[in-house]
Amino acid sequence: MLIRLLRNHLGPYRWLVVVLLVLQLASTIASLYLPSLNGRIIDEGVAVGQTGPILRLGAIMLGVSLLQVTVTIVATYLASRTSASVGRDVRGSIFDRVAVFSAQEVNRFGAPTLISRSTNDITQVQMVTFMGLTLMVGVPIMMVGGVIMALREDVGLSWLVAVAVPLLALIVGLIIRRMVPQFTLMQKSIDWVNRVLREQITGIRVVRAFVREEHERSRFAEANTQYTGTAIAVGKLMALVFPLVMLVFNASSIAVLWFGAFRVDDGHMEIGALTAFMQYLIFVLMSVMMATFMSTMIPRAEVSAGRIIEVLDTDSSVLEPAPAVTIPGGPVAIEFRDVEFTYPGAEVPVLEGVSFIAHPGQTTAIIGSTGAGKTTLVNLIPRLYDVTGGTVLMGGVDVREAELAAVWSRVGLVPQKPYLFTGSVADNLRYGDADATDEQLWDALRIAQGTDFVHDMPEGLDSAIAQGGGNVSGGQRQRLAIARAVVRRPDIYLFDDSFSALDLMTDRRLRAALEPETADATVIVVAQRVSTIIGADQIVVLEDGKVVGVGSHEDLLIDCTTYQEIVQSQAVAEVA
Known part of the structure; x- marks a missing residue:
């Protein structure tokens, strides 16, 4: 997942990556050259008491060191710039993808996890990208080059390399194997903490109104404890890595000095060669240690990359048609033709067999008991959801066959919240x-x-x-x-219970002011209060997702039992 994500987003920065690799190659080669120069200074200069070789080789070492420092600074800058750019691009891709999600996909993921995937998960990928660009050439070349250069200095001590490197790799591999499931659990724990915290912040008034502060503290404490426990478990595993690495590191250095001293004493090896061999072994082990550090970050980044790709690979259930049909210009009618809608995972449709027409220049009101499907019905017009059966027509065109932008541009929506x-x-x-x-x-x-x-x-x-x-x-x-x-x-006004917070006087004045502005438009009003829609040209009565009555207020009072019950419950029959 991580490789796939980086392959898709590193493309625009190929030239930076190429320059980076060349610079790392130059820096690594320079590093491998230094121990050999140091050994020659010891053998050729100090051993015979001559300062000429020391100054000459020392000047070369200084030049190589300055080159290495310069190259390292530039490479680090380029790695930082590239990784930050990749993080920016991935965040942009997630934002663009979520922006085209229908309400169905947003509800499936949930806001807390979408936020954590756009922040924490991308941060993990960005950190690994930086470390990878900084180390992906230097570490393997340093490791292989260190082994080759060490063998150049003395083959007799090569068995130390053959023991130390596999031992270190085995230790690290076993620890990382245990880390992967913990990292997966950690990312889920972050989602849990975000979800609980977001609910507490957005619902603070409800929490206080029902005196549920202690309950919410308990919920947050549980989520926080879960995350803390996982983080501690990961921390314990990571805490094992570096002491074990340093143990192998120091034991190898001691072994080189111990066994190398015997070879020097027997005349099979020069002191300078021993010094160079130990430095090359240190290079090899340092490379393994840096690879270890990188390896501890990769599992978590792999989990994060999987969560990011899950969002990027999710297609909206509301798709652009190809080719698109043009909606006629000017005021248009909205027609529901035997519409059915079922939420994902639900066994029973929310809407079933809904048919009616909302004409331009008229106000069509939707009324019904709580849970009758009024808001769902309105959401089908701008394609916040797509119908699972039947057709919603705008100006005689199925909204699924028109461009999304064309549908949205014709609608003025005032949501329930x-x-x-x-x-x-x-x-x-x-x-x-x-x-x-x-x-x-x-x-x-x-x-x-x-x-x-x-x-x-x-x-x-x-x-x-x-x-x-x-x-x-x-x-x-x-x-x-x-x-x-x-x-x-707009040509179509959708008012989803948009007057519920208004007093009757303000409601009346607002509807009176709206009437001339919406004279030519198609107006659909979802309401709970009969007084709000009593003057509507057409009232659609919903019950359990089905249309049980369509007509004017007067007609429904005669023909629709459900509407009669609603009117009686609100004690407005006399006003009518």
């Missing part, structure tokens, strides 16, 4: 039309009955809105969401 973005009032309203003037924004606020409270804000249209609209009331949030839809001036 209106969401405002961080920014100013104007920024939020211009989501409807980025080119709208201040006059158009004020006009939309006038229609939505939001002029007064926006005027009272410190900076009017430039007043700040917190994330989710947390610094305005529920009614103000609804009116800003309605104004945002009005700014767009």
